[in-house]
Amino acid sequence: MVGEFMATIRDVAKLAGVSVATVSRVLNNQGYVHEDTRKKVEQAIRQLNYKPNAVARSLYKKTSKSIGLIIPDITNPFFPQLVRAVEETMYEAGYTVLLFNSDEVLKREQHIIDLMVTKYVDGIIIVSNTIKYEHLKDLSIPIVALDRVISQEIPSVSVDNYEGARKAVRLLIGKGCKKIAHLRGPKNVFTAEERLRGYMDEMNSQGMETFVYAGNYELNTSMVETMKLLTENREIDGIFAGNDVMAVGAIKAITKLGIHIPDQLKIIGFDGIELGTVITPELSTLKQPIVQLGKKSSELLLNYINGNEKVLRHYVYQAELIERDST
Amino acid sequence: MVGEFMATIRDVAKLAGVSVATVSRVLNNQGYVHEDTRKKVEQAIRQLNYKPNAVARSLYKKTSKSIGLIIPDITNPFFPQLVRAVEETMYEAGYTVLLFNSDEVLKREQHIIDLMVTKYVDGIIIVSNTIKYEHLKDLSIPIVALDRVISQEIPSVSVDNYEGARKAVRLLIGKGCKKIAHLRGPKNVFTAEERLRGYMDEMNSQGMETFVYAGNYELNTSMVETMKLLTENREIDGIFAGNDVMAVGAIKAITKLGIHIPDQLKIIGFDGIELGTVITPELSTLKQPIVQLGKKSSELLLNYINGNEKVLRHYVYQAELIERDST
DNA sequence: TATGAATGTGTAAACGGTTACACATTACTC
DNA sequence: GAGTAATGTGTAACCGTTTACACATTCATA
Incomplete structure (x- = not known):
């Protein structure tokens, strides 16, 4: 690899018996270089295990x-x-x-x-x-x-978080959910706002009542919030979580409450992270590429x-x- | 922030009416600089929004x-x-x-x-x-x-993977497991070999029969291998997985087979990644710091x-x- | 008050590359 | 064979810092 001594372009030039400009030319493969000269230079480069110094190059370029x-x-x-x-x-x-x-x-x-x-x-x-x-x-x-x-x-x-959210909600509706809640992501976070907007628009366009619960894309708060949501409102039969991590938190809470997924309650996330395939039940989601x-x-x-x-x-x-x- | 024009140390020197050496001295806070001079230089630096060029500095230093x-x-x-x-x-x-x-x-x-x-x-x-x-x-x-x-x-x-592995096995034994299998990590991987060695030594020192199954620290192969393990050897009542990811894979397989954890079979992982707290049942593990x-x-x-x-x-x-x- | 130490500042040479420019030489073209 | 284009190579300036060294000036001390 590289030892204490690091050869410079000048060392190479000296060994090859040419100027630094010529060495630079073969290095960067530009300008005219005679075939024989190129050979000599390449030989010297190999011999000294020369690697051009990236910092020096950066400075100039x-x-x-x-x-x-x-x-x-x-x-x-x-x-x-x-x-x-x-x-x-x-x-x-x-x-x-x-x-x-x-x-x-x-x-x-x-x-x-x-x-x-x-x-x-x-x-x-x-x-x-x-x-x-x-x-x-x-x-x-x-x-x-x-x-x-x-x-x-x-x-x-x-x-397209907005359209993704609408698709998620549509799936839940298609599966027969009557009361669909949204566990929203953090305020002022672009993706979270878009997903919320998608949820609202799709729900409204179907004339359904909306239930929005706060969240911050994190697991533990999502568990807590889901507990609250389900005790406050026992008829919720569908949850669209703002992301997969929250969905997983929700699933933990739901399982703990003894509610069966997907029979009694359906849930869908957003992101498509690996975690979703690892838990039981495996999580439906909107997979981002x-x-x-x-x-x-x-x-x-x-x-x-x-x-x-x-x-x-x-x-x-x-x-x-x-x-x-x-x- | 930084616009098209980037001031150099020379610009600062010129504006402050001193030499570049002096500017450098105030920049690096070394050598003697008169208080008045320092003030002038700092003023010029602020005025030009000068930031020393890291690349040039690197080259020299x-x-x-x-x-x-x-x-x-x-x-x-x-x-x-x-x-x-x-x-x-x-x-x-x-x-x-x-x-x-x-x-x-x-x-x-x-x-x-x-x-x-x-x-x-x-x-x-x-x-x-x-x-x-x-x-x-x-x-x-x-x-x-x-x-x-x-x-x-x-x-x-x-x-200390070796000692950690021994602790894991000891826990399973302490919990009454009679037949403990090890889902090992990939061959020639240092941590995996050490954990295997810990498993072997602890098992042998307790006079227990060992069951080692191949694995590569990944989830899917772990699922497959666990399926095989449990059909081949139905009396296994404890599994020490080479890492948490494999443990999670194993849990998926076990759940799928309808075997109850921890009543019928206990499982412990290694690593202490977050995933372990997210799944159901939550995973016992040896947590690395x-x-x-x-x-x-x-x-x-x-x-x-x-x-x-x-x-x-x-x-x-x-x-x-x-x-x-x-x- | 002479003398050496402490303080303050500038000049120029590094650091290791790239490239504009100058200068040769060789190869074509008519 | 003269004139031009293509090919080949070297010198030196440049990129933006740091610092060795030189030189002044001021300060402290005997």
């Missing part, structure tokens, strides 16, 4: 072959797959990813962005509800918003970095209804 | 305030917490983390390491069974092995980077027995 990925919290089961997809795609394109957990704290996000600017990252993928266009508009590096659209001016890759989201956002960012993408793009995917045992 | 983190796969539920803890600790110390998923493919790991060397990362934390001391010995940057010990020569932070592992490995690495740590250290944590509903 103002590019680092790395991108920043800001997510709220990798511990949230939605993100590992997303991160994996991004890392994978970027790695194949020769880019390194700098990972940051922001907890959606604006101050922290801003600090992270400043940091990345000084490191010459070539682009940023961000998942955030707190950051707004005004915080980003002066930035000179490409940014894409992932999973949430931040503003019309920032390219994005996301899922997580890997595709990660991949597409990476490709989009790469296109912007390379200047291929000239117009602002917003990609929207549809969530896929996956029916399993909970409905 | 041969340091990047970043570290590499190589894990097999972030998608494996053990890793998100670990990654979070590392990122957190590093961020607080002013370091950025470069994340890589290696799938434990040696070629890829080596390539990643080469890449990091050219990027002047200050250190590496690696989780790997494939990489060996010989691949690392020529490296001049600090490395620490996480979750697995690679060799005596590489500092490490890990868990995942956050501590991440934190300690980061601190250890930082100490090596800063030259504080002079002797090679191996930290070993004990897994904690957590009894829940599956036993």
Whole structure:
């Protein structure tokens, strides 16, 4: 691998008996280089186990072959797959990813962005509800918003949460549910608001009464809230949870209460994380194409970095209804 | 934030009417700077919204305030917490983390390491069974092995899998299990081998017959294998699964067969991932101090980077027995 | 008051690459 | 065979920092 001594381009040049410019040319495969010279240089490179210094290159080129990925919290089961997809795609394109957990704290996000600017990252993928266009508009590096659209001016890759929610509700109705509650996600979170809106619109269009319960996309509060919901309102026979994690929490509560799923009560989640297939009963859900989201956002960012993408793009995917045992 | 124009140290110097050396001195808070001069410089810095260029700094200092983190796969539920803890600790110390998923493919790991060397990362934390001391010995940057010990020569932070396994088996025996099977993890994986060894030793020391079934730390194969195990050998009344994911797979299979947990069969896992508390019945397990592992490995690495740590250290944590509903 | 230490500042050379430009040489074209 | 284009190579400036060194000035001490 690499020992204490690291050869520089000058060492290679000396050994090969050429100038550094020539070495650089063979390295980057550009400009004219005589075949014999190239051979000599390649030989010297091998002999010294020379690897061009990425930092020096960055300094001159103002590019680092790395991108920043800001997510709220990798511990949230939605993100590992997303991160994996991004890392994978970027790695194949020769880019390194700098990972940051922001907890959606604006101050922290801003600090992270400043940091990345000084490191010459070539682009940023961000998942955030707190950051707004005004915080980003002066930035000179490409940014894409992932999973949430931040503003019309920032390219994005996301899922149609509204339509997905309507599909979820429609399924429950189709299965004969008469009283359908919604365990909503946190306030001011884009995806949660959209899913709530979808629920409301679909319910209203069917002339059904709505029951909305607070939640924050987390398991434990969802358990508590479900307990409350079911004791307060015993005729509820369908629950649309704001995400799979909440649905799993709800299932725990429901099971604890001795209510049978899906006979007495049907439940559906949103996201399509693995957890849903692991629990009993397996969870029906609206599956987001997580890997595709990660991949597409990476490709989009790469296109912007390379200047291929000239117009602002917003990609929207549809969530896929996956029916399993909970409905 | 940062616009198209990025001020350099020369711009600051010019505006403040001093030399770049002086600006550098106030920036790094070292050497003598007259109070009045410092004021002027700080004023200029603010005025230009100047942020020192990390890349240029790296080039000269041969340091990047970043570290590499190589894990097999972030998608494996053990890793998100670990990654979070590392990122957190590093961020607080002013370091950025470069994340890589290696799938434990040696070629890829080596390539990643080469890449990091050219990027002047200050250190590496690696989780790997494939990489060996010989691949690392020529490296001049600090490395620490996480979750697995690679060799005596590489500092490490890990868990006592052997003793943990013995504790798990002892619990099952204490609960009255007569025939205890082990769903083992993948061959040649350090943690899996240690847990197997713990199982064997504890069983043998109690004069009990052993039943070992193959597995690879994954859910689906675990389900299949459990089905096989229970049809082949109906008297099994205790299962020690190599990790929690396998335990969850086993529980699914067991539930499907209509066998009641924990009355007819008890099961215990290893890891202490969140998943275990989410399923029904909640899983008994040997909880690894995942956050501590991440934190300690980061601190250890930082100490090596800063030259504080002079002797090679191996930290070993004990897994904690957590009894829940599956036993 | 002479002298050395402490304080304050600037110049220029690194760090390790890339590339504009200049200068040769060789290959075509008519 | 002259003129032009294509090919091949080197020199040196540049990217934006840090720091060794030199040089001044001020301060303290005997």
